[in-house]
Amino acid sequence: MPEKNITGTTVEVGEDGFFLHPEQWKEEMAPELAREQGIDPVTDRHWQVIRFMRKQYLEKGEGPSVRVLGKTSGVPIKELYQLFPKGPAKTAAKLAGIPKPRGCI
Amino acid sequence: MRSKAFDVPHRIVILGAGTGGTLVANRLRRLYQRKEASITVVDQDDRHVYQPGLLFVPFGLTHPEDIVRPRHRQLGGGIDFRQVPIERLDLDGSIVHLADGTSLGYDVLVIATGSRLQPEETDGLTGAGWMERVFTFYSPEGAAALGAALARFERGRLVVNIVDLPIKCPVAPLEFCFLADWYFHERGIRDQVQISFVTPLDGAFTKPVASKALATMLAEKDIELVTEFNTGKVDGANGKLISYDDREVTFDLAVVVPLHGGASYLTSAVGLVDELGFVLTDEHTLQSEARPNVFAIGDAAGVPISKAGSVTHFEGEALVENVRRFLDGKPLDASYDGHANCFIETGFSNALLIDFSYDVEPLQGHYPSSLGLPLLKESHLNHLGKLMFQWFYWHILLPGRQVPGISSAMPRAGKKDLPAPAVEGATKQQVATVDRG
Structure with missing residues (x-):
């Protein structure tokens, strides 16, 4: 599996750049991960979503969809798209260091 | 107890x-x-x-x-x-x-x-144009009203949109596109009609092998595929779907699968x-x-x-x-493996069949064994299977009768490029048998 160096730490990532092991993530990595996605600076509202993503992942083993984020993160969907223009569920998952959302069907 | x-x-x-x-x-x-x-x-x-x-x-x-x-x-x-x-x-x-x-x-x-x-959960969906130029076929009333609108439709852009998952029968919107292509061909006006499939997914379907096969079929039938489109608003008066990231898709007739x-x-x-x-x-x-x-x-x-x-x-x-x-006060040991299959109607009296589970995505091959129906491939046999299914539904499936040769566990024989089951996955395949005597 590919590896990646973030703020001096080597982490394992999947093909799409998502973390494979959420425990390798540290808070100080988020700003660098955000810049890769064109997000700078990371605001409190970003953090609210990032922390929510990690909590959901640790509780349920899967990151939430955009619709669930809009219902439960405290940030409405419209604002989620302003915070993460390339797609809130995927981008926030990357910043939060959790694996790619499966997108069940 | x-x-x-x-x-x-x-x-x-x-x-x-x-x-x-x-x-x-x-x-x-x-x-x-x-x-x-x-x-x-x-x-x-x-x-x-x-x-x-x-x-x-x-x-x-x-x-x-x-x-x-x-x-x-x-x-x-x-x-x-x-x-x-x-x-x-x-x-x-x-x-x-x-x-x-x-x-x-x-x-x-x-x-x-x-x-x-839950159509009311999407901004504008049940507003202007609802049941006039914006429809769903997920209810008998909606499907019938859409039928009348399609019969009147002579030219323009037909948009088929999934607002977000999960939805019932995720392949049905694709089937709708395929049948619309056939329907307008039959009426001799296919060249007057553009068909677009607008989805929040990053491809035609979530599972990679089937997604690729279905995207190819859309392209062959000249159906536009618009991906990663999260519908935020439906503007029926002006004929526009507007995504949360402010992209727009215009339509003359929209078929929307609402939130569930x-x-x-x-x-x-x-x-x-x-x-x-x-x-x-x-x-x-x-x-x-x-x-x-x-x-x-x-x-x-x-x-x-x-x-x-x-x-x-x-x-x-x-x-x-x-x-x-x-x-009986015993531990539960029967296990569902996520097995599912469906016929995908592709128009012109053909259909695909896909068969999958929690662990195995839809693959090519045959179902339920190497001599069975072709998987992930258009065939007339699958179309006949789809038509026959309604009889099967009322007379076999609802009464809960057993069908010889069709098991609840996903069959592995007949599938191409099937990865070896993980150790955990192997134990999941076990399904308890029930004596229905």
Whole structure:
């Protein structure tokens, strides 16, 4: 599996750049991960979503969809798209260091 | 729990008389004599819709009255049917409260109330143009009204949009595109009509192999594929879908699959359902996470697989066995493996067949074995299979009869490039057999 160096730490990532092991993530990595996605600076509202993503992942083993984020993160969907223009569920998952959302069907 | 030693019958209550509720009721009725268990099924109406048939209504290939039958007639003898809306659940007291003021106590509750369309949750969807130039075919009324609009449609852009997942039968919107392509060809106006498939996914489908095959078919049929489009607003007056990131897709006629959620009475019980109203359910045993005497089946269950009749059908076997084990005070050991299959109508009297599970994505090959129907490949045989399925549904699937050669566990023989099962996956394949003598 590919590896990646973030703020001096080597982490394992999947093909799409998502973390494979959420425990390798540290808070100080988020700003660098955000810049890769064109997000700078990371605001409190970003953090609210990032922390929510990690909590959901640790509780349920899967990151939430955009619709669930809009219902439960405290940030409405419209604002989620302003915070993460390339797609809130995927981008926030990357910043939060959790694996790619499966997108069940 | 009551014990049979005292000759008091188990009280089994099933909420919902659709695919799951009906087949579970019928299977349980054969499993238990009347003195061993009472079975009560509750539904708010007496119209059982053969939902796969809805796809064909807009094209005049079937009619709403041909796909609806009375719910109570699908239930075998000795099953009590109550036609009344459900008010709320009391999980602590094991009581279902009904809208007519009565209540039902239960030893085991099976939740089978499916999913509910929520068009009102999307800004503008039920506003200007709704049922005039913006339709859904996910209800008999919507499908019939769309049929009239399609018959009037002479030229312009037809847009088929999924607002967000999960939805019932995730391939149905693609099938709608394929049939629309065929339909306009038949009418000789295909060159006057643009067809676009607009999806929140990053491809035609989620699972990679099938996604690629279906994207190729869309391209071959000259159907535009618009991906990662999260519909935020529908502007029926001006004929526009607007995404949350401000992209626009214009239309002359829109076919929108609205958001889905669980039945509304479920939210009355704390900790029973997820954010979208689907029952938090163990994906293998189908027991709810909230209470050991509550099970869920079909669309109502929040498990990571398609909301589809075939899923419900294959879940039935494990669920019935686990209900029996629970009532016997034994550990649950029947396990659903996520097996699902579906015919995908592709127009011009052809169809694809896909077959998959929690662990195995849809692959090429044949079903149920190497001599069976072709998988992930257009064929006339699959189309005939799809047409025959309605008979199978009313006469075999709902009564809960066994079909020789069709098992609930996903067959591995006949599949191409099938990865070896993981050790954990191998144990999941085991499915308990139920003696239906």
